[in-house]
Amino acid sequence: MTPLTGVDGLVDDAAERVAACMSDEALRSAAAELLGKRSLLAGAHRSLGTLEPDDRRAAGRQLHEARSRIEHLVADRHQELARRARQRMLHDDRLDLTEVRPGPSRGRLHVVQRTRDELEDVFVGMGFVVEEGPEVETDWYNFEALNIPPAHPARGMWDTFYLDLGDPETILLRTHTSPVQIRVMEAQPPPIYAVMPGRCYRRDTPDARHIPIFHQIEGLVVDRHVTFAHLAGTIETFTTAYFGPNIHSRLRPAYFPFTEPSAEFEVTCTICQGSGCRTCSQTGWIELGGCGMVDPAVLRAVGLDADTWSGFAFGFGIDRCAQMRHQIPDMRILLENDLRYLRQI
Numbered sequence: 001m002t003p004l005t006g007v008d009g010l011v012d013d014a015a016e017r018v019a020a021c022m023s024d025e026a027l028r029s030a031a032a033e034l035l036g037k038r039s040l041l042a043g044a045h046r047s048l049g050t051l052e053p054d055d056r057r058a059a060g061r062q063l064h065e066a067r068s069r070i071e072h073l074v075a076d077r078h079q080e081l082a083r084r085a086r087q088r089m090l091h092d093d094r095l096d097l098t099e100v101r102p103g104p105s106r107g108r109l110h111v112v113q114r115t116r117d118e119l120e121d122v123f124v125g126m127g128f129v130v131e132e133g134p135e136v137e138t139d140w141y142n143f144e145a146l147n148i149p150p151a152h153p154a155r156g157m158w159d160t161f162y163l164d165l166g167d168p169e170t171i172l173l174r175t176h177t178s179p180v181q182i183r184v185m186e187a188q189p190p191p192i193y194a195v196m197p198g199r200c201y202r203r204d205t206p207d208a209r210h211i212p213i214f215h216q217i218e219g220l221v222v223d224r225h226v227t228f229a230h231l232a233g234t235i236e237t238f239t240t241a242y243f244g245p246n247i248h249s250r251l252r253p254a255y256f257p258f259t260e261p262s263a264e265f266e267v268t269c270t271i272c273q274g275s276g277c278r279t280c281s282q283t284g285w286i287e288l289g290g291c292g293m294v295d296p297a298v299l300r301a302v303g304l305d306a307d308t309w310s311g312f313a314f315g316f317g318i319d320r321c322a323q324m325r326h327q328i329p330d331m332r333i334l335l336e337n338d339l340r341y342l343r344q345i
């Protein structure tokens with residue numbers, strides 16, 4: 001016989017109440033309500049005195065059991081809440097070392113600098129040394145020693161920035177890296193196998209294929225018995241090493257005052273691999289630079305015996321190489337330093 005009715009219901013209600021507690025604080029006040037002096041359980045306990053002794057004992061046991069079950073429920077819930085809190089804390093504190101977070105990005109070399117480094121590597125691999133010369137030059141190095149006397153019509157090939165220094169039009173920003181040829185020949189006797197990279201300046205209006213500040217790499221070989229075949233072979237070897245085996249070079253007759261004969265050299269268009277496209281005006285070829293056999297007048301300008309020594313030279317745009325290699329539609333991008341673009345190349 002059940003001396004007290006509704007005790008099971010009391011425990012069931014308590015279980016529901018406890019399970020709904022989401023914090024220690026809520027659990028504490030629920031426990032006070034369920035087990036404290038003003039709880040239904042305590043009320044039932046107080047009314048035990050009205051029962052017969054036998055019933056009282058049975059009901060007492062029943063209430064005791066109910067209390068201990070509710071106490072267990074509270075204790076279990078307390079543990080569960082503590083477990084969850086700890087889990088939350090571990091989750092918040094975790095350090096995921098594999099996680100990639102967008103943060104301040106690392107810097108990298110500008111594409112022109114990377115291209116220059118790569119070109120130097122190719123030529124060093126072919127046995128050349130790397131030399132440098134000044135960006136501010138005299139008329140002598142930039143023009144005269146290169147067989148371009150004052151008022152020579154070929155000066156029109158280079159629109160020049162002059163500096164307001166010394167006599168008018170004597171100090172300038174170099175328009176090409178060719179003056180470094182002269183400095184290298186002055187500084188050391190042949191044999192010479194050197195490349196000379198650097199920044200150049202021309203009074204050009206910027207457009208998709210021209211920028212007024214650009215970079216060239218010059219090449220110079222002076223030795224005995226150097227022939228045009230050596231020049232052509234060097235350019236083809238460089239082209240394949242830098243652009244890959246599918247890209248070739250060809251030479252077209254041209255004029256430069258410091259080489260004779262002179263040629264322009266072109267490489268297979270990297271955009272269409274030679275089949276013809278808009279970039280190469282459907283020719284399949286892109287002009288990269290100039291080259292030729294060093295003119296005897298240039299050798300004489302630095303005091304070399306033109307009967308003993310011969311040589312070849314070449315010069316081409318580093319920015320143009322970068323443009324070809326990375327398919328950069330507009331060269332002005334290289335000067336604008338827009339990180340949104342530079343990060344992509």
Ligand code: DAH
Binds near residue numbers: 177262289
């Ligand atoms: N300096 C020439 C230019 O800027 C390019 C050039 C042509 C360099 C022929 C050379 C060469 O060394 O032999 O247009």
